[in-house]
Amino acid sequence: MEKYNFNAGPCVLPRPAVESAIEAIRNFDNTGIGILEISHRTPGWERIMKETADLWKELLNIPDNYHVLFLGGGASTQFFDVPANLLKSKAAYLETGSWAKKAIKEAKFYGEVEVVASSADKNFSYIPKGYSIPEDVDYFHITSNNTIYGTEIHEDIDSPVTLVADMSSDIMSRPVDVSKYGIIYGGAQKNVGPAGVSFVIVREDILGKTGRPIQTMVDYRTHISDSEKNRSMFNTPPVFSIFVMHETLKWLKEQGGVEAIYKLNKEKAGMLYDEIDRNKLFVGTAAKEDRSIMNVCFVMKEEYKDKEAEFLKFATERGMVGIKGHRSVGGFRASIYNACPKEAVEALIKCMQDFEAQN
Numbered sequence: 001m002e003k004y005n006f007n008a009g010p011c012v013l014p015r016p017a018v019e020s021a022i023e024a025i026r027n028f029d030n031t032g033i034g035i036l037e038i039s040h041r042t043p044g045w046e047r048i049m050k051e052t053a054d055l056w057k058e059l060l061n062i063p064d065n066y067h068v069l070f071l072g073g074g075a076s077t078q079f080f081d082v083p084a085n086l087l088k089s090k091a092a093y094l095e096t097g098s099w100a101k102k103a104i105k106e107a108k109f110y111g112e113v114e115v116v117a118s119s120a121d122k123n124f125s126y127i128p129k130g131y132s133i134p135e136d137v138d139y140f141h142i143t144s145n146n147t148i149y150g151t152e153i154h155e156d157i158d159s160p161v162t163l164v165a166d167m168s169s170d171i172m173s174r175p176v177d178v179s180k181y182g183i184i185y186g187g188a189q190k191n192v193g194p195a196g197v198s199f200v201i202v203r204e205d206i207l208g209k210t211g212r213p214i215q216t217m218v219d220y221r222t223h224i225s226d227s228e229k230n231r232s233m234f235n236t237p238p239v240f241s242i243f244v245m246h247e248t249l250k251w252l253k254e255q256g257g258v259e260a261i262y263k264l265n266k267e268k269a270g271m272l273y274d275e276i277d278r279n280k281l282f283v284g285t286a287a288k289e290d291r292s293i294m295n296v297c298f299v300m301k302e303e304y305k306d307k308e309a310e311f312l313k314f315a316t317e318r319g320m321v322g323i324k325g326h327r328s329v330g331g332f333r334a335s336i337y338n339a340c341p342k343e344a345v346e347a348l349i350k351c352m353q354d355f356e357a358q359n
Helices: 015-026 043-060 074-085 098-107 237-253 255-279 302-315 342-359
Strands: 066-071 090-095 113-118 141-145 163-166 183-187 198-203 282-283 295-299 332-335
Touching: 015 237, 043 074, 043 198, 043 255, 066 090, 074 098, 074 198, 098 113, 098 163, 183 282, 198 282, 198 342, 237 255, 237 295, 255 282, 255 332, 255 342, 295 302, 302 332, 302 342
Parallel strands: 090 113, 090 141, 141 163, 163 183
Antiparallel strands: 066 198, 183 198, 282 295, 295 332
């Protein structure tokens, strides 16, 4: 039976990237040595590092005054790396879910934090509107997509201060005007690779202005080198995760790049939301105008709540993997990242329709 992977992360990867990774474990770059054993100082690996950064720059049209870094520790480490590098006295945050709350907690170690707006009053089921970004802060932080709650900020915000975004779960899913941001960061394990590496896109001129010393590994400047081949290699980088990222971005470029995948992502999400809205058993949990194209959250309607476990079993038996909703929301969540094929969404829709017919 074919399996359809809707896990929220780690999640589905492009098959060509997986096959390349398997081969690289056996023999990287025709060296006779596997990628898990190769020195990160070999010319072949230095080439991969540069090519990976170049793919980022090409696919997102990243301006020349930005650096692309590949670091360990996941996006959760960036929750304190960002304020360590930018926060002098006060920062502003938009609270749209669990990850935003965690980022706020870490920033408070470095200075005052102003939460400009929050959607906690309705269990983060919408993106706040009509708030003002204060101009007396060092930066404004947003979480662009909320995996747990299925909400997304669909456009690049115009901010009067340095804009910082956690784009862990929607990076490369849609075009982004990088020039509007001071920092974009995230974990790779949604759209751009496996767990084990995080990405940081940072504009160089905003660094080194806090007036205090920063721990070596936390300081972004440590990982920026005058030599491209030494960038992100102050210490041994997460080699295997970066290699899979390299192959994943190659695949994305072959699909036509970010514009093409955005069109497909909107189509997949539209199909699934249309079925949720049509089906007599289900209802979406996120405000319609803020629905994520990456993480589709839905529950049984009140009169059918007792059938949630039954549907989960029904879907699992038909090859649907990872659709159980997060405990904060309940119900179901289908994560339909870039590498999730349209056929998987069609299979889930058919599953929902068949269950409706039986009930």
